[in-house]
Amino acid sequence: MPRVIYAFALSFLTGVLLLTTFIGSSQAKDWEIYRLGGRDYVSDENVAKFYRFHGFTKEEKDRLFSHPALVMTWTIGSQAIYVNETKFNLSFPVIESGGRALLSTVDLAKLVDPVLRPSQIKKFISFNTIVIDAGHGGHDSGAKGIQGHEKDYALDTANRLKKALEAKGFKTVMTRSNDTFLTLGQRVDIANRTRNAIFVSLHYNASGSRTAQGIETYALAPQGTRSTNGGNPWNSLLSGNERDAENIALATAVHAHIINELSPIDRGIKRARFNVLRGINKPAILFEGGFITNPTESKLVHDPAHRQKIADSICNAVVNFKNAISSKR
Numbered sequence: 001m002p003r004v005i006y007a008f009a010l011s012f013l014t015g016v017l018l019l020t021t022f023i024g025s026s027q028a029k030d031w032e033i034y035r036l037g038g039r040d041y042v043s044d045e046n047v048a049k050f051y052r053f054h055g056f057t058k059e060e061k062d063r064l065f066s067h068p069a070l071v072m073t074w075t076i077g078s079q080a081i082y083v084n085e086t087k088f089n090l091s092f093p094v095i096e097s098g099g100r101a102l103l104s105t106v107d108l109a110k111l112v113d114p115v116l117r118p119s120q121i122k123k124f125i126s127f128n129t130i131v132i133d134a135g136h137g138g139h140d141s142g143a144k145g146i147q148g149h150e151k152d153y154a155l156d157t158a159n160r161l162k163k164a165l166e167a168k169g170f171k172t173v174m175t176r177s178n179d180t181f182l183t184l185g186q187r188v189d190i191a192n193r194t195r196n197a198i199f200v201s202l203h204y205n206a207s208g209s210r211t212a213q214g215i216e217t218y219a220l221a222p223q224g225t226r227s228t229n230g231g232n233p234w235n236s237l238l239s240g241n242e243r244d245a246e247n248i249a250l251a252t253a254v255h256a257h258i259i260n261e262l263s264p265i266d267r268g269i270k271r272a273r274f275n276v277l278r279g280i281n282k283p284a285i286l287f288e289g290g291f292i293t294n295p296t297e298s299k300l301v302h303d304p305a306h307r308q309k310i311a312d313s314i315c316n317a318v319v320n321f322k323n324a325i326s327s328k329r
């Protein structure tokens with residue numbers, strides 16, 4: 001996978017907004033659909049044309065779409081695509097047919113389009129409140145790290161995020177503000193009761209392998225898509241929710257900021273059907289801020305200054321996200 005080097009440090013969403021202004025109002029009839037193996041796809045050329053990328057180059061299995069402020073790369077056979085160096089995990093791999101690289105229409109509609117054109121998302125909520133969910137708590141420690149427990153790191157990060165957001169003029173609601181246990185249902189209820197809000201769940205990761213490390217951000221997997229980490233094939237029949245497009249746009253904003261500002265190992269934006277994301281009727285993401293079972297990352301996460309950086313970065317992302325979605329074409 002070629003990594004694109006930037007001469008200018010443009011923020012991800014700035015690039016997206018510039019691109020959005022170039023697109024104008026295009027229609028579904030602009031798409032030619034290819035049906036392969038029971039699934040619908042669109043071609044690389046069609047994507048390049050529809051989104052008015054200035055440059056489109058093919059290099060064996062790689063496809064590079066470029067615009068002065070935004071670059072997207074695909075690789076045939078791969079489920080990872082990159083937009084301005086941010087990694088996204090597709091529901092289905094890019095496939096090859098007749099020299100064309102084909103992207104599933106599910107990934108086009110549920111991932112690429114909301115990421116490239118956040119201001120086109122219909123019914124975007126306006127929000128002034130962030131429901132901050134510190135994962136786990138009480139008897140549920142979450143991941144047990146080398147130097148501490150996930151529940152404590154998550155709560156500390158949540159408190160820092162609350163302060164940062166309030167300093168920017170947002171209202172906040174904490175699902176928990178001390179070391180108590182809440183069911184996932186209780187967290188969902190708090191989110192759904194709160195008006196004009198988005199939901200951010202904070203976690204730290206664990207793995208049986210001490211080498212696992214990096215940051216990942218989850219959005220609910222829409223209907224017809226698979227969870228990134230597998231699971232039962234039937235789970236693709238489960239529905240997403242009415243916020244599918246906003247969920248991925250919010251995940252993009254947060255993940256891209258963290259990757260730009262903290263330069264961690266990038267595990268990408270992922271899809272899952274976590275119970276805490278499924279029932280929520282507003283834009284929601286679950287953020288995994290690093291592996292506390294990895295010697296290097298556990299040291300970082302244990303450092304309050306690092307948790308402050310994570311909180312500040314998420315706060316900046318929320319500000320940027322709000323600007324991006326409230327800008328009209």
Ligand SMILES: [Zn+2]
Pocket residue numbers: 135136142143150203204
């Ligand atoms: Zn957790």
